[in-house]
Amino acid sequence: MTSTETELRLTSGWGGSLATTFTPGTGDGAVLLLHGFLSDRRAGGRFDRLAAEYAALGHAVLRLDLSGFGDSDGEVVDADHLLADAHAGLDHLDSLGYTRQVVHGQSLGSAIALRVAPRRPRVHTLVLTGALTGAGTGDTPYPFLDDAQLAAWYRDEDVPLAVDSPTRTHVVVNRRRPKLGADGTQAELLGAVSVPVLVIHGDTGAQEQALAATTLAGEHLLPPGSRVLVVPGATHTFYESQDAVAAAAVEWVRRHVPAD
16 A cells, blocks of 8 residues: 555445545546456455556546455345445545546446446546446356355355455355346446446457457447457456556546546
């Protein structure tokens, strides 16, 4: 943590406490970083890198552990809580006078960003990496569950998923809790967004290839001025492609939310 960063606890709309890291800016621009599934506000160092890049533009940066992840409250992942968490982060930026906001979401965070942005008039653009831009999945279980976990899922039991985190050994999912994007179509999801969107995908690995194909099939549904970028050699995590992601994201934010 740099000398300008502050650790804060915010209260989400569902009542839980969220762990956050805040870097103040020099103007009225700010970026909210939303991490992916089985991750946290540092994203294995990737969000540390992005936070530093965005802060160098003069923008404030708020990173938060979504509820059920990292050091935030929440015992079971709940889509309604995740959306409330993002709104809590943006409310905090509102309260500090940051009127030009960016939401950068990775994977799960991208799905949250797409659903929150239409309700936030101060959000000027989105940056989505490893994005989930498709239609709802209904009651479909998470694709990475093993046979025992899948059986527990259909018994409506808690399913713990191991994570490598200093504050939490497992993330827990349960079929009875709302899943993000459980209904609706891709046209409804993308059509509700009115600000330009940068979507960054990789072309390596079955998961990322499928997500990229979904986005490219719906590219015409994105708002005017949006862009879909495919980074050669990048996987869903982008660990090996951080330079390319940072360069594209910073250039996009510099153009759409220029520093004062």
